[in-house]
Amino acid sequence: MVGATVPVHGGVLLDTTAMQGIIAVDAISGLVEVWAGTFGPALENELRARHGLTVGHSPQSFDLATVGGWVGHRGAGQYSTRYGKIEHIVAGLEVVLADGSVVRTGGSPAAAQGPDLTQLFVGSEGTLGVVTKVWLKAHPVPSSEQRAAYAFPTFEAGLEACRRILRRGATPAVLRLYDAPESQRGQGGDGTYCVLLVLDEGDETIVAATMAVVADECAAARDLGRDLVEKWMHHRNDTSALQALTRKGFVVDTMEIAAPWAALPRIFDEVRAAMLAVPHARAATCHLSHSYLDGACLYFTFAATPPAEEVEATYVALWDAGQRAVLAAGGNLSHHHGVGLNRARFMPEALGSGMQVLVALKQALDPTGVLNPGKMGLPSPYQEVQWP
Numbered sequence: 001m002v003g004a005t006v007p008v009h010g011g012v013l014l015d016t017t018a019m020q021g022i023i024a025v026d027a028i029s030g031l032v033e034v035w036a037g038t039f040g041p042a043l044e045n046e047l048r049a050r051h052g053l054t055v056g057h058s059p060q061s062f063d064l065a066t067v068g069g070w071v072g073h074r075g076a077g078q079y080s081t082r083y084g085k086i087e088h089i090v091a092g093l094e095v096v097l098a099d100g101s102v103v104r105t106g107g108s109p110a111a112a113q114g115p116d117l118t119q120l121f122v123g124s125e126g127t128l129g130v131v132t133k134v135w136l137k138a139h140p141v142p143s144s145e146q147r148a149a150y151a152f153p154t155f156e157a158g159l160e161a162c163r164r165i166l167r168r169g170a171t172p173a174v175l176r177l178y179d180a181p182e183s184q185r186g187q188g189g190d191g192t193y194c195v196l197l198v199l200d201e202g203d204e205t206i207v208a209a210t211m212a213v214v215a216d217e218c219a220a221a222r223d224l225g226r227d228l229v230e231k232w233m234h235h236r237n238d239t240s241a242l243q244a245l246t247r248k249g250f251v252v253d254t255m256e257i258a259a260p261w262a263a264l265p266r267i268f269d270e271v272r273a274a275m276l277a278v279p280h281a282r283a284a285t286c287h288l289s290h291s292y293l294d295g296a297c298l299y300f301t302f303a304a305t306p307p308a309e310e311v312e313a314t315y316v317a318l319w320d321a322g323q324r325a326v327l328a329a330g331g332n333l334s335h336h337h338g339v340g341l342n343r344a345r346f347m348p349e350a351l352g353s354g355m356q357v358l359v360a361l362k363q364a365l366d367p368t369g370v371l372n373p374g375k376m377g378l379p380s381p382y383q384e385v386q387w388p
């Protein structure tokens, strides 16, 4: 998504997928030890079939991605409002450092023995160490599931319902609110309303209570029935429409960010306006995809039709406009795609003085700069990378 694995200085690319499979399961605690190169389906199929467990992490890239990749860029699954992002699911790591030494982090449900070293490596995008083993928290396979869909007159009204649901303590696995154009494009809308899809799974009593809170907070919205969720389940991992646009010469990409609830309405308005002000921009749309007690992730999709010689400049301008509008309005740089190359130039702005801490960590753990050089805006002993 962000060029995180592109070897900009040449060098050696590590393929981790020979480190494959579940190593051990502690069924009493619900803990799974897995090799970092394991793909999502291999992990989930065996966990469900042999142990009656699920980790609940289901990114759109589920079939293509490894556990180490999930950890590497701090990913989020589509059911994250119940199961959490990967940083909430990880219980510990085994990491090989740049000097070849091996560290083991985590190992208890909570701790007060200094900072959490597991979280130091989660999201480090291969710049601080190579993750070889991962311990993940697992849940019983859900015994119950419920679905619902609602139509809101405005995105802001839908946002407010989502906020109230989360503030009351309900965490439905899937809570996805689409703006009017996206509702029309993929959720059966007619362009005049915003669709909210809801799905929860787990223990029957918890699911029933969660969906009762959802129904309560969506009482003023139009009930769209359950079929829309079924439809979403079938096409949720299909990105062929975006690929078709790229083949036609459109500049298309997506940008996901997180912000507190109070900042989201402004970000929704200002980011779309900033992107649409870029020459040749054709569309900037948005949906909410992951929610928390204090805020949520907004996921923007944008498209432009520049002449061939302006494709790259338009792409850069769209990212500059969108990302800077997010940062100015109180959002962050990324919710789950990470930084890689594409967002590296924004890191000092996004982290502020925290960037010095990250640079110091990099220098301490990888003094010769061999681990994924040129990424995340970190200094590199090789030549500066001009990207894009």
Ligand SMILES: Cc1cc2nc3c(=O)[nH]c(=O)nc-3n(C[C@H](O)[C@H](O)[C@H](O)COP(=O)(O)OP(=O)(O)OC[C@H]3O[C@@H](n4cnc5c(N)ncnc54)[C@H](O)[C@@H]3O)c2cc1C
Residues within 6 Å of the ligand: 001, 004, 005, 016, 036, 037, 058, 059, 060, 061, 064, 065, 066, 067, 068, 069, 070, 071, 072, 073, 074, 075, 076, 077, 078, 124, 125, 126, 127, 129, 130, 131, 132, 239, 336, 337, 372
């Ligand atoms: C169509 C599509 C849909 C996507 N949908 C989602 C989504 O819903 N949610 C989401 O979170 N992401 C999504 N992504 C982004 C991303 O592909 C995935 O999230 C995925 O988890 C990355 O895993 P990977 O194994 O492909 O890692 P890679 O892309 O190979 O690596 C990702 C980063 O992690 C580092 N890394 C990988 N393995 C290790 C390791 N063992 N130790 C240390 N660092 C490591 C790499 O250096 C790199 O910086 C999507 C991508 C695509 C193409």
